[in-house]
Amino acid sequence: MRARDHGIVIGTGTPGPYNAITDVPGVRVGHTTLISGDGPRVIGTGPIRSGVTVILPHGDSAYDHPVYAGLHWLNGNGEITGQAYIHELGMLGSPIALTNTASVGVVRDALTKIEISGLRPGTQAWSLPVVAECWDGSLSDIDGQHVTADHVLAAYARAASGPVQEGGVGGGTGMICHGFKGGIGTASRVVDGYTVGVLVQANHGVRERLTVNGVNVGRHLPESAAPHEGAGSIIGVVATDAPLLPHQCRRLAQRAGLGVARTGGAGENSSGDGFICFSTANRNLPPEALDIVPPKTYQVTALADTYLDPLFHAVIEATEEAIVNVLTVAETMTGADGLTIYGLDGKELSQLLG
Numbered sequence: 615m616r617a618r619d620h621g622i623v624i625g626t627g628t629p630g631p632y633n634a635i636t637d638v639p640g641v642r643v644g645h646t647t648l649i650s651g652d653g654p655r656v657i658g659t660g661p662i663r664s665g666v667t668v669i670l671p672h673g674d675s676a677y678d679h680p681v682y683a684g685l686h687w688l689n690g691n692g693e694i695t696g697q698a699y700i701h702e703l704g705m706l707g708s709p710i711a712l713t714n715t716a717s718v719g720v721v722r723d724a725l726t727k728i729e730i731s732g733l734r735p736g737t738q739a740w741s742l743p744v745v746a747e748c749w750d751g752s753l754s755d756i757d758g759q760h761v762t763a764d765h766v767l768a769a770y771a772r773a774a775s776g777p778v779q780e781g782g783v784g785g786g787t788g789m790i791c792h793g794f795k796g797g798i799g800t801a802s803r804v805v806d807g808y809t810v811g812v813l814v815q816a817n818h819g820v821r822e823r824l825t826v827n828g829v830n831v832g833r834h835l836p837e838s839a840a841p842h843e844g845a846g847s848i849i850g851v852v853a854t855d856a857p858l859l860p861h862q863c864r865r866l867a868q869r870a871g872l873g874v875a876r877t878g879g880a881g882e883n884s885s886g887d888g889f890i891c892f893s894t895a896n897r898n899l900p901p902e903a904l905d906i907v908p909p910k911t912y913q914v915t916a917l918a919d920t921y922l923d924p925l926f927h928a929v930i931e932a933t934e935e936a937i938v939n940v941l942t943v944a945e946t947m948t949g950a951d952g953l954t955i956y957g958l959d960g961k962e963l964s965q966l967l968g
Contacts, residue, residue, distance in 0.1 A: 635811030644773030645784030667784030684864025692886015704860025712785035724766035750788030753949030793821035793838025799940030823878035873933025
């Protein structure tokens with residue numbers, strides 16, 4: 615059950631029909647979830663509580679049809695590949711994948727293979743895929759690097775619009791959030807005729823600081839048995855159909871950090887808190903393909919900066935709600951060395967909020 619199923623309504627904004635990042639037309643999400651083994655951790659064997667999540671920015675090839683994008687780090691103890699290209703050109707030219715820290719390389723290589731498989735005859739790939747990570751080593755044999763290229767291909771093939779599976783799935787399978795079971799969460803807002811969707815991979819926070827709708831509920835909940843509290847990470851992906859330029863995408867990405875703060879996150883020293891935003895509105899951007907001579911000029915549509923404030927608030931609210939959805943959906947999980955991380959009881963949370 616998601617937050618709203620428990621009567622927990624975040625903010626005042628209106629969500630889209632799925633209250634998910636897939637409310638932005640064309641955006642699709644797919645997961646591969648890896649759960650196997652129990653007992654003591656044996657590197658290379660398990661137990662495994664991991665996976666990968668793939669986000670496709672629109673219905674066509676992201677490699678052939680890039681979109682404007684921007685990126686922001688709240689605290690940079692983490693990794694997002696391909697970020698130099700986004701900073702330099704302001705474009706996203708690949709899917710976005712979320713996984714664990716030790717699997718970034720294999721996921722990146724798998725996305726490159728996907729691009730190569732779709733090449734026109736006689737052409738070459740020029741690939742800088744975007745892969746972001748959080749550490750799932752408390753519950754999973756992370757050093758065993760169990761995510762494979764086939765798992766990435768499967769998540770890519772499963773990517774779909776509509777409702778998004780949340781909780782301990784995909785890249786969020788082994789994540790811990792505010793001392794409770796964490797993982798994947800999503801939410802959306804519709805404002806001024808545009809849709810803003812957010813998807814998070816939540817692996818951050820400290821129990822006593824957990825705040826929902828301005829209420830510090832963490833102090834009223836049992837102490838956490840989770841190791842390394844405050845040393846985790848959160849990755850946020852923001853999508854919108856508002857016509858934004860790269861610098862405006864970066865500004866929306868920044869506001870996701872405020873949503874994290876509203877739930878009690880602080881971008882702690884050992885946390886990797888990275889956010890990427892892309893706009894699907896301008897679909898005529900010339901790709902950086904080696905075999906295509908782009909036009910000398912092209913036209914784009916942009917929203918005036920004066921009208922960004924409602925989108926800022928939409929990102930903040932959707933990020934907060936996505937995190938709360940993670941907590942209310944994710945179920946109790948026992949992982950490596952018998953560590954059990956409990957899910958947050960949504961009914962109890964609702965009662966604490968009055």
